[in-house]
Amino acid sequence: MLKYVAKRLLMAVFILWAVATIAFALTFLSGDPATLMIGDHWTSEQIASFREAMGYDRPLLVQYGDFLAGLPQGDFGVSVRQQIPVMDLILQRFPATLELTAAALFLIVFISIPIGVLSAVKRNSLADRVAMSGALFAQSVPTFWLGIMLILVFGVWLRWLPVSGRGTFLHLLLPAITLATFSTARIARLVRSSMLDVLGQDYIRTARAKGLPNWRIYYVHALRNALIPVITLLGLEIGGLLGGALITETVFAWPGIGRLTLQAIQARDLPLVQGVITFGALVFVLVNLVVDLSYSFIDPRIRHE
Amino acid sequence: MRNLFRALTFSLALMIGGCSSQGDLTVANSTDISTMDPFGMFSRVEVAFGDHLFQSLTFFNKDMEVEPLLATSWERLEGDTTWTFQLREGVRFHNGAIFNAETVKFSIESYYERNAAGRTVGGASVAIPSADITRVDILDSLRVNISTSSPKALLPFYLSQMWMIDPGFYTDASDADRAENPVGTGPYTVSERIRDSHVALAANPDYWGSAPKAARVIWRVIPEVSTRIAELETGGVHLVTDLPFDQAALLDDTPGVHVARISGGRRVMIGITTSGGPEPLKDKRVRQALNYAIDFDAISEGLFSGQVDRMSYMFNPPYNHPTLEAYNYDPAKARKLLEEAGYPNGFELSSLDTPLGKWIQDFELAQTIESQLADVGVTLEKGVRTYEWGNYRGKLLSYDLPGLFMQGSGGEFELLTEAADLTITSPSNFYRWENDEYEELWDELQAALDPDRRQEIGYRMQEIVHEEAPWIFLHIQPDVYGVSDQIDWQPRPDEIIHLWDVSLTL
Numbered sequence: 025m026l027k028y029v030a031k032r033l034l035m036a037v038f039i040l041w042a043v044a045t046i047a048f049a050l051t052f053l054s055g056d057p058a059t060l061m062i063g064d065h066w067t068s069e070q071i072a073s074f075r076e077a078m079g080y081d082r083p084l085l086v087q088y089g090d091f092l093a094g095l096p097q098g099d100f101g102v103s104v105r106q107q108i109p110v111m112d113l114i115l116q117r118f119p120a121t122l123e124l125t126a127a128a129l130f131l132i133v134f135i136s137i138p139i140g141v142l143s144a145v146k147r148n149s150l151a152d153r154v155a156m157s158g159a160l161f162a163q164s165v166p167t168f169w170l171g172i173m174l175i176l177v178f179g180v181w182l183r184w185l186p187v188s189g190r191g192t193f194l195h196l197l198l199p200a201i202t203l204a205t206f207s208t209a210r211i212a213r214l215v216r217s218s219m220l221d222v223l224g225q226d227y228i229r230t231a232r233a234k235g236l237p238n239w240r241i242y243y244v245h246a247l248r249n250a251l252i253p254v255i256t257l258l259g260l261e262i263g264g265l266l267g268g269a270l271i272t273e274t275v276f277a278w279p280g281i282g283r284l285t286l287q288a289i290q291a292r293d294l295p296l297v298q299g300v301i302t303f304g305a306l307v308f309v310l311v312n313l314v315v316d317l318s319y320s321f322i323d324p325r326i327r328h329e
Numbered sequence: 330m331r332n333l334f335r336a337l338t339f340s341l342a343l344m345i346g347g348c349s350s351q352g353d354l355t356v357a358n359s360t361d362i363s364t365m366d367p368f369g370m371f372s373r374v375e376v377a378f379g380d381h382l383f384q385s386l387t388f389f390n391k392d393m394e395v396e397p398l399l400a401t402s403w404e405r406l407e408g409d410t411t412w413t414f415q416l417r418e419g420v421r422f423h424n425g426a427i428f429n430a431e432t433v434k435f436s437i438e439s440y441y442e443r444n445a446a447g448r449t450v451g452g453a454s455v456a457i458p459s460a461d462i463t464r465v466d467i468l469d470s471l472r473v474n475i476s477t478s479s480p481k482a483l484l485p486f487y488l489s490q491m492w493m494i495d496p497g498f499y500t501d502a503s504d505a506d507r508a509e510n511p512v513g514t515g516p517y518t519v520s521e522r523i524r525d526s527h528v529a530l531a532a533n534p535d536y537w538g539s540a541p542k543a544a545r546v547i548w549r550v551i552p553e554v555s556t557r558i559a560e561l562e563t564g565g566v567h568l569v570t571d572l573p574f575d576q577a578a579l580l581d582d583t584p585g586v587h588v589a590r591i592s593g594g595r596r597v598m599i600g601i602t603t604s605g606g607p608e609p610l611k612d613k614r615v616r617q618a619l620n621y622a623i624d625f626d627a628i629s630e631g632l633f634s635g636q637v638d639r640m641s642y643m644f645n646p647p648y649n650h651p652t653l654e655a656y657n658y659d660p661a662k663a664r665k666l667l668e669e670a671g672y673p674n675g676f677e678l679s680s681l682d683t684p685l686g687k688w689i690q691d692f693e694l695a696q697t698i699e700s701q702l703a704d705v706g707v708t709l710e711k712g713v714r715t716y717e718w719g720n721y722r723g724k725l726l727s728y729d730l731p732g733l734f735m736q737g738s739g740g741e742f743e744l745l746t747e748a749a750d751l752t753i754t755s756p757s758n759f760y761r762w763e764n765d766e767y768e769e770l771w772d773e774l775q776a777a778l779d780p781d782r783r784q785e786i787g788y789r790m791q792e793i794v795h796e797e798a799p800w801i802f803l804h805i806q807p808d809v810y811g812v813s814d815q816i817d818w819q820p821r822p823d824e825i826i827h828l829w830d831v832s833l834t835l
Contacts, residue, residue: 056723070458071726071756073447105363105371106524107508116524172555180559187559188551190526277551279525286552287361287525 025320032316036309040095043305047298048091052084057294078104091298100299105291110299113284117268120190121280124272125265127200128207132261136208137254140215141242144223155212162209171202171275188277199276203269207261214257218250225249251322259315266311267304353529354543354816354833356826357557357566361525361550366507367492367499368443368451373824374570376452378548380827381530382423383492383513386414386433387485391821393647393742395485399428399493399514409480409776414488416471420537422495423511423518430467435496437465437475453490455746460487480776482783483745516541516829525550541829558811561586567813567833568826573689574636577809586813591820592638593808594645597688597737599681599698599801603762606731607678614670616798619733620656621663622705623801628697632690637804643751643794646822648744648784650791655802663705675706680714683735684721689806691735698801709733725759734759736800742823744787748774751794762799 051057058075075081079090094100100110139159143152178198179187186195222228223246231241268282281300288296319326358374370379386400400414420428444450444457460481466474477484498512511519516538517530527549532541549566551557554576557569562583572580577588601610601619609615629635641655667675683695695713702708716724724730736759738750750757752771767790774786795802810820818831 070444070447070454073445074449075447077447102504105369107364107366107369107504109505112505113524172553175556175559180562183563187563187565188556189549190523275553275556277526277549277553277556279523283525283552287363290360291363 029313029317032313036306036313039309040302040305041092044092044095044298044302045088047301048088051294051297056080057292095302100302101295103288103293103296105293105296110295113296114281114299114303117279117281117284120278121266121268121273121282123190123196124199124203124269124278124280125262127196128204128265128269129258129262131200131204132208132211132258135204136211137215137247140212141219141247143212143216144219145238145242147220152216156216159209159212162205163213165205167202167206167271168275170205171198171272174198174202175275188275190278199269199272199278202275203265203272211254211257211261215250215254218253219246222246222250248322252319252326255315255318255322259312263308263311266307268300352543352833352835353545353547354828354831355547355549355566356568356828357549357551357560357570359550359552359554359557359571362528362548364508365511365519365522365528366451366504367494367511367513368440368453369449369508370451371449371454374826377825377827378528379452379492379511379513380515380825381517381546381829382511382515382519383494384515385489385491385493386416387489389486389489389742391819391827393823395489398489400488403485405778406474409778410478411474411476412484413468414473414475416473417537418471420514421535422498422514423533423535424495424498425535426495426497426512428493428514429470430473431470432493432496433473433475434465434467435500436493437462437491439494439499440491453492456487456490459746459749460484480778482776482778483743486743517546520545542832543828546828561811561813564813564815567816568818569811570808570826572809572811574634574809577811578634580811585815586811589810589812589818589820590636591808591822592805594742594823595688595737595739595806596640596643596645597691597694597735597803597806598640599695599803600730600734600736600759601798601800602728602731602734603760603797603799605728605761607676609670609672609676610678610732612670613797614666615672616801617656618663618666618670618705619702619707619801620798621659621666622702622707623656623698623803624658624701625655625803626658627701628694629804632693632697633804637807640802640805641795642791644744644747644787644791645742647742648747648787650788650795653791653795656798660705667706672706675708677708677710678732680709680711681733681735682714682716682721682724682730684718685715687718687721688735688737694803695735726756728759728761730759733801737806744783745774748787748790751790751799760799762797764793764797767793 057080058071058078079087098111102109103113106113139155143155146152175187175198178185185198186192189195228241228246231245268280268285270282270286272278273280273282274286281304284296285300288300360372360374362370362375362378364370365382367379367383370376384399386398387395388398390396399417399420401417403412403414405412414433416428416430416433422428440450440453440457441462450457461478462475463478464476466476468474475484481487493514495512499507509522514537516533516536518533519528520531521529527547530546530548532544551560554571554573557566558572558576558580560566561569572588577590580586580588601616603616604611625639629637629639639655641653642649667673681695681699683691685692692713692715699709699713725734725736748771749755751762752758752768753763770786770790774783777783777786808820808824812818815834816831
């Protein structure tokens with residue numbers, strides 16, 4: 025087990041290095057960083073001295089070396105526009121993203137799993153059809169459109185909920201619902217198909233033969249085995265969500281990592297762009313490691329060697 | 330059950346506690362205030378925000394005129410390169426420090442030191458090289474002499490762009506301190522800041538002037554325009570910026586809010602490489618022909634719902650030429666001019682280049698122009714080519730877009746900086762256009778003191794540019810705001826929003 029974790033961590037380091045390198049390369053491919061960051065009426069002298077002050081006049085390899093050397097300490101340099109260390113900016117936004125992710129995850133888990141199980145158990149019933157058509161709809165609706173519709177209905181027409189911003193529990197509702205919708209649908213469908221597989225297995229028949237109550241068969245015996253692919257997908261979703269929900273955060277003016285990413289790109293703030301990309305990758309890799317390790321708790325037959 | 334009850338009361342407490350107070354005047358922008366460092370605030374939104382915290386010796390008012398602020402009067406001395414400024418008495422910084430001649434010397438010198446070190450000087454990035462201040466001498470605690478390298482008629486204007494900062498705080502402040510803790514003399518201080526969410530300003534109790542009308546002003550950032558509008562409709566915010574035309578039309582019919590439109594300072598045109606590029610474009614008759622080939626009314630109706638103003642001049646008001654007329658749509662004349670220039674059957678250019686999404690409808694605009702030019706025989710081998718803005722800007726600055734290219738020039742509302750863009754030494758002369766008379770006028774303009782003569786020079790420059798046509802004249806991009814009926818606010822043409830004299834009626 026320990027050996028497995030060590031191996032995975034080593035791999036994570038390699039992945040992070042690769043992502044950071046790509047982030048570094050991409051930002052330089054998008055044009056000369058100095059001309060990107062300056063204003064409309066700067067003189068050539070101003071551009072040249074800016075380039076020198078930012079260190080963009082040094083050989084690319086030297087800049088890359090400096091960039092890599094800072095990585096282990098989480099040092100991505102200082103944001104050009106905001107003049108604050110990149111890592112500080114990321115950590116300031118992370119609680120907002122964490123809050124939104126946690127709320128969305130709560131909705132995803134507590135809505136998708138019961139619906140998925142119900143659909144599988146009552147296969148081809150009206151409830152199943154309604155649930156699965158709903159899921160298809162929820163999966164196809166663009167997040168952007170859904171967010172604006174929720175604002176219109178609950179914010180502007182009914183005036184039940186605040187339109188945007190972060191602050192109270194009520195502010196959290198609309199963005200969490202928007203963010204959760206797609207994943208809830210996706211996972212409900214996966215739970216359903218995974219349950220259907222499991223329900224056809226011999227041990228379920230045995231459980232029935234033993235006279236176990238239905239809820240126990242479905243929720244204890246079947247669901248536990250059906251959950252492995254669900255957890256995998258959930259892990260990917262959480263990893264993605266923690267990297268920042270760009271569209272949802274933008275629509276609801278939610279001050280999280282996604283907005284920071286967008287802002288970094290729009291302001292051509294190269295150190296910040298590199299920082300958020302690498303940070304997103306780190307979170308993704310770690311979450312997936314945790315997910316992989318959790319398999320053996322859910323299904324003791326799985327052993328990491 | 331008890332837990333459920335507890336959760337409910339907790340949410341209720343949050344709901345009540347989290348509401349912003351009723352009297353807050355709130356403005357919503359699409360972008361955040363990225364720093365509160367006086368030398369780092371750069372965009373129009375940031376500069377406008379900064380004006381609530383920091384003040385300059387002079388003030389550029391809503392009529393685009395310079396008036397006294399921290400300096401009460403000034404005069405120009407013999408020799409024309411030195412000015413004496415009388416400073417306002419009894420002004421204190423937010424931290425209690427006294428504003429005096431030392432402050433002025435420190436502030437101006439800091440700007441120049443930073444600029445020389447290649448670091449950003451924010452909203453003063455044009456004023457610093459233009460003013461070229463060489464020394465600041467303290468005469469007494471409330472009088473300074475400011476000297477420039479050569480006579481600068483516009484020194485009082487340039488000084489309106491340089492904020493006065495407290496030496497006691499800014500001498501040793503770290504970058505993070507500068508970004509987070511602004512210390513100015515303005516009517517407001519910062520009471521709360523959540524990055525990417527809002528900055529709350531509270532009236533400065535020790536302000537030297539009359540107290541601002543709203544006790545608290547909130548600058549929110551809401552990137553999505555539909556959300557900004559929803560907040561405006563529900564009373565969450567009172568002023569929203571950057572409204573697209575189609576959305577503004579919808580807001581016109583909404584009760585409780587109105588739309589404020591103003592012709593802004595951003596002019597959009599198709600730049601033409603006049604030397605070093607394709608041969609036909611070197612001939613001014615060809616460049617005029619390209620202008621006559623444009624059916625602007627069709628463009629305006631088709632792409633902008635008729636809501637943009639045609640650009641006939643090149644300098645923003647009050648320096649705009651009053652009688653110059655925009656090129657009219659006259660394809661026959663265009664063909665005739667092309668024939669005179671030796672291109673009876675037109676000619677082919679490589680492409681028309683444009684960034685994507687930098688200016689309103691830029692790509693659609695370029696496509697329309699491509700087809701209108703084709704009507705008079707000027708065709709594009711590769712059609713409209715689009716670039717990401719970063720790449721495009723790099724290519725502009727290195728003259729790597731030979732031919733026709735989309736270009737927008739920002740509003741300065743100040744003759745000298747705008748006129749500079751077309752001098753041959755300016756990096757913003759993307760057209761590589763050179764004209765002897767224009768250069769002579771430019772030399773004269775830099776030193777000219779008499780406002781009438783300056784205006785005259787400005788007019789003549791615009792006549793030359795109109796005749797020489799280094800670009801295809803298009804339009805002036807308007808600024809559109811959504812405004813709550815609860816406030817009495819008028820837009821300025823330079824995108825600057827000042828809220829200290831705006832009151833909120835509940």
